[in-house]
Amino acid sequence: MARVISQTFGVAGAILEKNGKILLVKEAKSGSDSGKWNHPAGWIELGEHPLEAVSREVKEETGYEFSPTHILGIYSLAREDRKKNPDDYFPHPLKIIFVGDLRGNEMQNLAGDVSEIKWFLPEEIYKMDKSILRDLDIKEMVKEYFQGKRYPLALLHHTVSK
Numbered sequence: 027m028a029r030v031i032s033q034t035f036g037v038a039g040a041i042l043e044k045n046g047k048i049l050l051v052k053e054a055k056s057g058s059d060s061g062k063w064n065h066p067a068g069w070i071e072l073g074e075h076p077l078e079a080v081s082r083e084v085k086e087e088t089g090y091e092f093s094p095t096h097i098l099g100i101y102s103l104a105r106e107d108r109k110k111n112p113d114d115y116f117p118h119p120l121k122i123i124f125v126g127d128l129r130g131n132e133m134q135n136l137a138g139d140v141s142e143i144k145w146f147l148p149e150e151i152y153k154m155d156k157s158i159l160r161d162l163d164i165k166e167m168v169k170e171y172f173q174g175k176r177y178p179l180a181l182l183h184h185t186v187s188k
Contacts, residue, residue, distance in 0.1 A: 034102075037119040038079035039067025041098055041171045042090070042128055047145035048168055051087045053160060054141035063144075064160040065167065067121065075184045080124045086137040094124040096176035101163050123167055125176065148172060 042049040042065075050063040068083040070076055077094055084092035101121045132143060148168050156162060 034118045034120050036070040036076070037067050037121040038070050038076045038083060038124070039065050039121050040080050040084050040092060040094070040124045040126065041065055041167050042084070042088070042092070043125075043171060044128065044145065047147055048151060048171075049088060049143060049145050050151070050164075051136075051140045052142040052144070053139065054136075055139050059160045061141075062160040063146075063154065063158060065123070065164055067123075070122075073186060076122050076182060077124075077179070077184075080122070084128075087140045088143050089130065089132045089136070091129040092124075092126055093129070094126040094179060096125050097179060097181055098123040098125050098167060098171060098175060099177070101167065103161055103163050121163075122182070125171060 049066070051066055053059045053062050053064055066084045066087040068079070068087075070079040074082075080094055081092050084090055101123060103119055103121060136143065151159070151168050152165055154165075159165070
């Protein structure tokens, strides 16, 4: 599906924790974010429920089955660093970030846009700068995760009008 970035768009993502570590995925795409660490996330497809989107993205990018239990938060990230000239549009995702339960094992054959996955201590993530971490709002997400911030899934309503 062709995607045009001229307005905000929806992303579903997750903060995944096990034994005090956070799972990040390394971007394999070409471009300015190639080789940077990110949380598992991706565009919400047209008509797709965000809960289905986050489960799909986590499975594709990590191999784990993911069942969302709570919303961590909704984050607005205006990526002006991606502008090539003053008249350019820039990515501005509204990211619904979930927390939940993981099952299964890490995938050996990762999705084409992921080259590696790795578990990091929070302190390691807090030390990452823009040259290593794709989106700096991930630091805020990790901090809020360990502070126990959670919102009920019932906060999210999805309607398909036919």
